[in-house]
Amino acid sequence: MLKSVIQLLVILLVCLAASTALAKDFGDGISLKKTTLVSELIDNGDAYVGQRVRVRGMIADVCESRGCWIYVAGDRPFEKIRVKVKDGEIVFPLEARGNEAVIEGTLEKFDLSREEVIERNRHLAEERGEEFDPTTVSGGEIFYQIRGLGAQIEGL
Amino acid sequence: MNWRRLNHALHRDIGFLCVGLTLIYALSGIAVNHLQDWNANYSIERVSLQIDPLPSGVVSSAQIPQVLRQLGETKISNKHFQPDPDNLWLYADKRMIRVHLPSGNVQAEKPQRRPFWYRLNFLHLNHAKKAWTWVADIYAAGLFLLALTGMLLLPKRRDLKRRALMLSMTGVVIPIFFLLLYY
Numbered sequence: 001m002l003k004s005v006i007q008l009l010v011i012l013l014v015c016l017a018a019s020t021a022l023a024k025d026f027g028d029g030i031s032l033k034k035t036t037l038v039s040e041l042i043d044n045g046d047a048y049v050g051q052r053v054r055v056r057g058m059i060a061d062v063c064e065s066r067g068c069w070i071y072v073a074g075d076r077p078f079e080k081i082r083v084k085v086k087d088g089e090i091v092f093p094l095e096a097r098g099n100e101a102v103i104e105g106t107l108e109k110f111d112l113s114r115e116e117v118i119e120r121n122r123h124l125a126e127e128r129g130e131e132f133d134p135t136t137v138s139g140g141e142i143f144y145q146i147r148g149l150g151a152q153i154e155g156l
Numbered sequence: 157m158n159w160r161r162l163n164h165a166l167h168r169d170i171g172f173l174c175v176g177l178t179l180i181y182a183l184s185g186i187a188v189n190h191l192q193d194w195n196a197n198y199s200i201e202r203v204s205l206q207i208d209p210l211p212s213g214v215v216s217s218a219q220i221p222q223v224l225r226q227l228g229e230t231k232i233s234n235k236h237f238q239p240d241p242d243n244l245w246l247y248a249d250k251r252m253i254r255v256h257l258p259s260g261n262v263q264a265e266k267p268q269r270r271p272f273w274y275r276l277n278f279l280h281l282n283h284a285k286k287a288w289t290w291v292a293d294i295y296a297a298g299l300f301l302l303a304l305t306g307m308l309l310l311p312k313r314r315d316l317k318r319r320a321l322m323l324s325m326t327g328v329v330i331p332i333f334f335l336l337l338y339y
Contacts, residue, residue: 058235058237058247060237060239060245061245061252064195064198064200064267065191065192065195065197066191067197073237077214077238078238078239078240078241080237080239088281088282088283091281091283094197094198094200094267095250095267097247097252098233098235098247098248098252126192
């Protein structure tokens with residue numbers, strides 16, 4: 001009897017260890033087959049606005065307080081794309097930073113005025129508990145963001 | 157059994173059933189309300205360090221181990237990202253290390269889940285989804301029944317009846333007042 005219980009426990013532990021090595025699904029998971037490069041979305045974003053896209057890359061940063069956004073590193077230096085999810089629908093764990101991920105969602109375009117950029121950067125600085133100087137913002141900003149619907153993160 | 161007894165029994169038993177979940181939702185509710193002031197999910201240990209300054213620009217994968225060794229890291233990983241030419245973000249052992257290249261200033265942060273609060277919020281915010289959604293729905297229905305059966309627990313004494321009515325009305329007026337104020 002005891003032997004069987006120990007065997008069962010060993011099997012459960014092996015399964016648990018194996019499951020952590022596999023990718024973990026979030027939200028709707030991944031359905032698209034074709035991956036679009038982050039650089040392509042940055043260069044030709046207008047062509048993809050409103051479309052469902054799939055990107056792949058390392059998670060560069062995660063929202064500390066709510067896990068409601070991530071940055072996915074791009075394929076070119078100094079580039080990343082923000083993935084925003086509806087609060088509570090998907091919650092990205094902080095431990096995902098540095099892990100490879102496949103993300104799927106709809107591309108959105110934002111055309112922010114200088115005041116809106118200041119407001120956004122102030123909010124981000126507050127989240128990180130950092131000081132923010134509005135004079136560092138010189139003007140408005142156009143950027144693309146993925147409205148995240150599903151994700152698959154490796155190594156969690 | 158008359159309806160008063162049945163109502164009383166229902167109110168009592170649903171109340172007992174809801175105790176565990178009410179504690180979870182109440183505690184987590186307070187924590188979530190104050191997420192801006194206190195991160196209930198993670199405690200983040202932040203450490204400031206200093207290394208030799210490095211030139212701005214693209215840092216090659218070959219340079220990463222050198223930086224990590226300067227930081228005293230034993231586990232060498234090549235995972236890194238540069239948000240701009242002056243900054244380098246490194247990822248090692250669940251930690252994130254932000255290096256400002258021209259100054260050599262380093263901010264390292266190590267998040268650790270708060271075991272109690274993380275689990276509480278996990279249930280409250282329904283991260284689990286699946287069958288937990290049903291449990292949460294049944295709990296909500298339980299609260300609804302608790303309120304209804306509570307309203308029917310009218311005391312026999314006239315002064316207490318007035319008091320029950322006043323308290324119930326206050327509970328209804330408070331959210332309406334704030335809706336008028338903020339919405």
